[in-house]
Amino acid sequence: MNSSVRNSLFGLLVLTTPLAACAQQPSAAPQGVAPAAVSSIAQSSAPQIVTGLPDFTQLVEQVGPGVVNIEAKIGARQVASEQQMPDEEDIPEIFRRFFGPGMPGPQGPQGPQQRRGTSMGSGFIISPDGYVLTNHHVVDGADEVTVKLSDRRSFKAKVVGSDEAYDVALLKIEATGLPSLRLGDSNTLKPGQWVVAIGSPFGLDHSVTAGVVSATSRMNPFANQQYVQFIQTDVAINQGNSGGPLLNTRGEVVGINSQIFSASGGYMGISFAIPIDLAVSAAEQLKKTGKVSRSMLGVSMQAEITDAEAKGLNLPDTRGALVAGVQEGSGAAKAGIEPGDVITAFNGQKINSREELPPLVGPLPAGSKATITVIRNGKPRDFTVTLSELDTGALAARSDDDADNADAPATPASDQLGVQVANLDAPTRQKLGLKPGEGVRVAGVSRQLAMDDPRLRPGLIILQVGRTPVGSAAEFARATAGAKKGDVVMLLARDPSPGGGSQFLAITVGGEG
Numbered sequence: 001m002n003s004s005v006r007n008s009l010f011g012l013l014v015l016t017t018p019l020a021a022c023a024q025q026p027s028a029a030p031q032g033v034a035p036a037a038v039s040s041i042a043q044s045s046a047p048q049i050v051t052g053l054p055d056f057t058q059l060v061e062q063v064g065p066g067v068v069n070i071e072a073k074i075g076a077r078q079v080a081s082e083q084q085m086p087d088e089e090d091i092p093e094i095f096r097r098f099f100g101p102g103m104p105g106p107q108g109p110q111g112p113q114q115r116r117g118t119s120m121g122s123g124f125i126i127s128p129d130g131y132v133l134t135n136h137h138v139v140d141g142a143d144e145v146t147v148k149l150s151d152r153r154s155f156k157a158k159v160v161g162s163d164e165a166y167d168v169a170l171l172k173i174e175a176t177g178l179p180s181l182r183l184g185d186s187n188t189l190k191p192g193q194w195v196v197a198i199g200s201p202f203g204l205d206h207s208v209t210a211g212v213v214s215a216t217s218r219m220n221p222f223a224n225q226q227y228v229q230f231i232q233t234d235v236a237i238n239q240g241n242s243g244g245p246l247l248n249t250r251g252e253v254v255g256i257n258s259q260i261f262s263a264s265g266g267y268m269g270i271s272f273a274i275p276i277d278l279a280v281s282a283a284e285q286l287k288k289t290g291k292v293s294r295s296m297l298g299v300s301m302q303a304e305i306t307d308a309e310a311k312g313l314n315l316p317d318t319r320g321a322l323v324a325g326v327q328e329g330s331g332a333a334k335a336g337i338e339p340g341d342v343i344t345a346f347n348g349q350k351i352n353s354r355e356e357l358p359p360l361v362g363p364l365p366a367g368s369k370a371t372i373t374v375i376r377n378g379k380p381r382d383f384t385v386t387l388s389e390l391d392t393g394a395l396a397a398r399s400d401d402d403a404d405n406a407d408a409p410a411t412p413a414s415d416q417l418g419v420q421v422a423n424l425d426a427p428t429r430q431k432l433g434l435k436p437g438e439g440v441r442v443a444g445v446s447r448q449l450a451m452d453d454p455r456l457r458p459g460l461i462i463l464q465v466g467r468t469p470v471g472s473a474a475e476f477a478r479a480t481a482g483a484k485k486g487d488v489v490m491l492l493a494r495d496p497s498p499g500g501g502s503q504f505l506a507i508t509v510g511g512e513g
Contacts (some may be wrong), residue, residue, distance in 0.1 A: 054249065056196050060208050063251045065150045065179040067198045069205050070134055070157075070171075070243060072119040072142035122199035122244030123147065123171065124253065125180045126283070130155075132171040133283060134243030135258055135274075136162045139169050147173050150206060161286030165227055165294070167258055168279045169243075170286040181245060184252030186275035189213050189231060197235045197257055197271075199244030211235035211271075218272065219355040226355065227294060227362040230272040231255045237271040246273040255279075281363060294362040295387035297372070298330020299323045299337060300501055301354035308506035312466075312488035313342060314378035320344045321354035323374075324492065325502040335385040337374065339492055340467045340504070344380070345373035361387065377467075417480055417489060417507055418446030421462060421473045432461065432496050437471035439463050439494070449507070456493070456505050463502065464492035485510035 121138030125131070132147055139145050145157040155173035162169040189195075196210045211234040218230040231246065237257050246255035255273030285292045305318040313322070320342040326333045343351050346360050347370050364370070366389035373382050422443040429438065439461045449456060462470060465479035466489070483489050487509045494502040 054194055054210070056208065056210055056249075059196060059247065059249065059251045060198065063181055063245070063247060064198060064206055064208075066125045066181040067150065067206060067244060068123045068125060068132060069148040069200045069203075070121045070123045070132075070138055071146045071148070072121070072139045073144040073146075074117055074119065074141050075143045120200065120203055120240045121242040122240065122257070124243075124245040125178050126183065126280075127180050128176060128178050130173040130175045130178060131160075131283075131287070132157065132173065133256060133279060134169050134171060135256060136164050136167045136169045138243045139171070140164070145171060147171060148205070149178075161290045161292075163282050163286065163292040165225060166278060166282045166292060167225060167228070167274060168256065168282040168286075168292075170283045181247075182250075182252045183276055183280060184248055184250065184254045186231065186254045186277050189216055189248070189254055191215055194249050195233055195235060195254065196247045196249075197233075197237060197241060197244060198247070199237075199241035199257060201236075201238035201240045203240055209236040214270070217356075219359075226358040228274055228278060229359045230259070231275055233271050233273065234269050235271050236267045238267050246276075278363065293366065294390040295364045295366050295368065296330070296390040297337075297357075297361055297370075297385060298327035298332040298388065299343075300325040300327075301343075301357070302503045304353065305342070306506060308488050308508060309490065309504060312490040312506045313340065313375075313504075315342060315375055319350075319352045320375065321351050321357050322504060324504055325494075331385045331388050332372075332383075335372070335383040337372065337383055337385070338376070338467065339464060339502070340490070341374040341376050343372055343374050345371075347371055362390070417483070417509060418449035419456070419491075419507070420444035421476050423472050424461070432494075434461070438469065440470055440473055440476050442493070453505060453507070455503070456491070456507070459496060461494040461496055462491050463494055464490075466490050483509045 119138055119140075119142065121134055123132045123134035123138070126133050139159055139162060142159070145159060146154055147157045148154045153175075155175060157171040157173050160170040160172050191213050193213045194210065195213055196208065198206060198208050201207050213231060213233055215232040216229070218232045219226075219228075231254070233246065235246070235257075237260050241257050244257045245253040246257055248254050253276050255276055256279050257271065257273050259272040260267060261270035261272075282292045300323070302322040302324050305313075305315070305320060305322050307318060309322065310316075310318045323332075323337060323339050323341045323343065325339055326337055343357065345351055346357060349360060351357055361370070364387055366387055368387045370385050370387060371382055372385050373380055375381075420443045421440040424432075424434070424439055424441055426436065428441075429436065432439075442456065442458050442460045442462060444458055445456055462476065464470060465476060468479045470476045470479055480489060489507045489509060491505045491507060492502060493505050494500065
């Protein structure tokens, strides 16, 4: 062997031998210290360094057995659709549902969509005799629903009832002595309070996540749930968590996890739950009658009040719900509420926007009396309205025919507004569901006005100028004759297309709309 290599190896041996010796033969321990001190330190538990943080261990151990996994099988079937769904990229990236595999997709050119697969979700037991709460969208359209308990037992479940508007479903399994969860009061929740979610994200049973309440009374304009004021949290919620409980630190259910705000389809820090008070009210009705009833005022309202509309209606600000239409024979009509009224309070509770009104009206029993405060002509007025039951089938389909060509010739009117109107004949009014002598058709709009407010376009039906009904071009001209430059003229317009509604449009004379 080369002498230099031999010397190098010898050097390595000399260097490593003392290290191995240190590990194998430690020096004698100091007096009073046990030889196994190193070993005992490694095995002993370290003291708690961080204190004061919440520990949900006992909560999860106590309530976990009452949380269940739900599997809903959906067989192959033709699902009719009156309206083709938009492409995925056109759907707002907000409030996406938590369907499992088999989620219905957009209707393609082949015709009605085929819906088939399995929807995975969560739920929780609310009574020892087998009643279970979950989301409507978890079991919607299911041929077979299976509930799996934490002890691995499985039961076929009966859907007692399901309500799409509240997104609540009540199930029943044949079992007794089941662990049930205590129900809390969601009205006591405040932003900043700790909450816990237990569910089956992506099929991972009894997963626990925690966070805080971010906000209460959140509205969702995209999910057809105008009667629900959601609890917003930052609790991690994903596909499969739908229907699971949202718990306070006492282990009480305060909500049902339902939706997320997401640009990716997964958790992004914003989750929504249905308040348990609303869900329990729905469950009680489902158990008793198989359906959920809601009340209504009998008014249609605009999405928002603009600064120009506030000026035209002589309002102090843009708060409130602007009444665009009143249903004939409804409680609101009988009480004297009119289009153009701005609802500012319901039973003493302030109304800042139209979204705040349905959740207050819907849960009340039909026949209840409510005090409605409105601003009319710049002054507040109170009305007592008897609520009636909401008829979900009350909205009749309108004719698909375009009635524009059936009108009388256009008559120039209100050049200062930039609007031309035309009279309506009797057959057109009948087709549009208008009364005799009601409304005029917009025949033309100036280029500037069309640019200022694209909502005002030919074909719309003008029902009122301010609070004054108009039924002819001459009446429209008289109603607008006194408008001066800079004034705001309010036009109550109805869209005659199928599903179209009414809304007020603010037109600034000689300026922007």
